[in-house]
Amino acid sequence: MTTPRLLVLRAFLDDPTRERYGLDLANAAGLEPGTIYPILVAFENAGWLRSWQEQVDPHLEGRPRRRYYALTAEGASAAHDALADNARRRGRRANPTGTLAW
Amino acid sequence: MVTAGLAGRTGDLTGIERVLMAAFGTALPAHFRARQRAEWAADLADLAREGRPTDRWRYLLAAAWTLPSLRAVARRAQVDGPRSVSSPALPTTRMLAWVVAISLGWTVLSWLLVMAGPYTFEVPARQAAGIDSDPKTMWPGGDPSLPLPLRVALVLGAYAAIGLDPLLVAVVCVVTVGFLLRSRGQAWRDRLRTLARGAFLGLMMLALAAVDLFALTMFTGGVALSVTGIVATGLAMSRFGLPRRWRVALGLLAVAGFAVVIIDNTFGWAMVVWFRD
Numbered sequence: 001m002t003t004p005r006l007l008v009l010r011a012f013l014d015d016p017t018r019e020r021y022g023l024d025l026a027n028a029a030g031l032e033p034g035t036i037y038p039i040l041v042a043f044e045n046a047g048w049l050r051s052w053q054e055q056v057d058p059h060l061e062g063r064p065r066r067r068y069y070a071l072t073a074e075g076a077s078a079a080h081d082a083l084a085d086n087a088r089r090r091g092r093r094a095n096p097t098g099t100l101a102w
Numbered sequence: 103m104v105t106a107g108l109a110g111r112t113g114d115l116t117g118i119e120r121v122l123m124a125a126f127g128t129a130l131p132a133h134f135r136a137r138q139r140a141e142w143a144a145d146l147a148d149l150a151r152e153g154r155p156t157d158r159w160r161y162l163l164a165a166a167w168t169l170p171s172l173r174a175v176a177r178r179a180q181v182d183g184p185r186s187v188s189s190p191a192l193p194t195t196r197m198l199a200w201v202v203a204i205s206l207g208w209t210v211l212s213w214l215l216v217m218a219g220p221y222t223f224e225v226p227a228r229q230a231a232g233i234d235s236d237p238k239t240m241w242p243g244g245d246p247s248l249p250l251p252l253r254v255a256l257v258l259g260a261y262a263a264i265g266l267d268p269l270l271v272a273v274v275c276v277v278t279v280g281f282l283l284r285s286r287g288q289a290w291r292d293r294l295r296t297l298a299r300g301a302f303l304g305l306m307m308l309a310l311a312a313v314d315l316f317a318l319t320m321f322t323g324g325v326a327l328s329v330t331g332i333v334a335t336g337l338a339m340s341r342f343g344l345p346r347r348w349r350v351a352l353g354l355l356a357v358a359g360f361a362v363v364i365i366d367n368t369f370g371w372a373m374v375v376w377f378r379d
Contacts, residue, residue: 002194023145032340033149033157034164037141038171053140063151064144067137077186 001082004031008039009079012049012071021066040069050073115146122162124197134176137142160340195337197281199348205274206355209327212259213362216243221373237377263362264374266314272307274330275300324363333358346360 002048020028026036026037043049051069058064071079115123123142127135135161142165149158220240228235243257262270279300283293338343338353366374 002196004195021144022141023148032160032164033145034142034161035168037138037165038168038175041172041175063147064140066144067141 001086004029004035005039005042006083006086007031008036008043009082012069013076013079013083016071016076019068019070021068025069043075044069046075046078048072048078105191115150119146119162122166126165126169128175130173131176138172138176142209143359195344197278199261199331199337199344199352200351201274201277201280202330202337203352203355204277206327206334206359207271207329208255208259209263209330210355210358210362212256213263216256216260217263217373217377218365218370221376225376235376260377264366264377265323265325265327265329268307268310268314270326270330272311275304275307279304304362323367327359328363331356331363334359 002046008025009028011025014028021034022036022040023051025040025042026033030035040049040051044051049069050072053065053067056065123139123146126142127139130138146158146161149161214236220237224240225235236244242248243253245253258266258269262273281298282296282300333355334352338349338356344352
């Protein structure tokens with residue numbers, strides 16, 4: 001799994017109950033905004049994420065509607081596994097702080 | 103509203119942003135366009151409220167860069183509902199960093215070893231002694247003790263550095279295809295398709311390079327090297343997930359590439375003429 005994907009999973013797991021939208025998630029993951037959607041769609045296709053469009057009036061809110069994403073139970077489990085697997089393979093060798101090694 | 107699918111207000115966006123979003127959307131499967139345009143519109147509106155135009159341009163560039171990946175996953179979702187999150191073999195940032203580093207590194211190193219070094223240190227002494235200063239007679243290009251492929255690679259790298267652009271593009275193609283073929287989990291059909299596309303483009307560029315090399319008609323002064331340097335600079339300055347050491351290395355290679363182009367086109371022109379002649 002690529003580092004950006006792991007960073008996205010980590011951002012979700014940092015606060016699993018929080019619903020996030022694309023830009024917010026990209027910032028949380030430390031990714032370049034605009035690069036995150038292929039990752040989100042791939043995870044959603046795999047059943048790891050669910051997404052929905054918020055039900056607000058754009059004119060009242062003064063902004064377009066956002067699409068929110070949250071981990072499914074399967075996704076949370078898979079995310080834990082993926083991060084643990086990554087930590088096993090790389091963490092001790094290059095990254096004693098526990099953050100992702102590239 | 104840009105389109106009926108934008109699902110919201112886009113009044114914060116500029117005309118060019120709307121045009122680009124519409125253009126990006128056309129690259130996506132039809133069922134997915136409205137959803138993704140709404141995502142981009144919402145993000146750009148957020149960035150617009152933060153009032154940093156450069157961030158919006160960066161966002162659009164990043165969106166354009168990831169468009170092939172997005173198209174792939176969106177299309178797969180429509181066709182058969184993939185059950186895996188493994189990436190299709192598309193260029194990743196790390197792959198691009200490798201391609202740029204190898205291409206720039208080869209070009210700059212070749213230029214140093216085949217041109218700048220001999221011209222600075224060996225040619226004056228030879229001229230003073232009345233000895234032939236043809237680059238083909240000097241180290242490393244003319245040293246028979248070195249393996250022929252290495253000598254050829256170095257000499258061609260020097261040609262790429264002085265503006266034999268198709269050669270540099272061909273090398274970028276070959277290296278990119280090599281990395282794409284290395285990606286695991288691909289179907290053989292996808293690998294063959296990648297190989298065929300890369301071979302076609304690479305051979306076209308090599309043919310152009312061969313014509314240039316003998317006709318010396320299309321030397322550009324380093325356009326391809328400059329573009330590669332710009333890409334390296336972009337990677338060095340961006341937040342695409344590259345670690346610091348990579349960004350530093352790419353930044354140094356970019357500076358070296360720009361230096362080669364500047365030298366070749368200014369006070370180093372005599373050296374270029376010496377090498378080409």
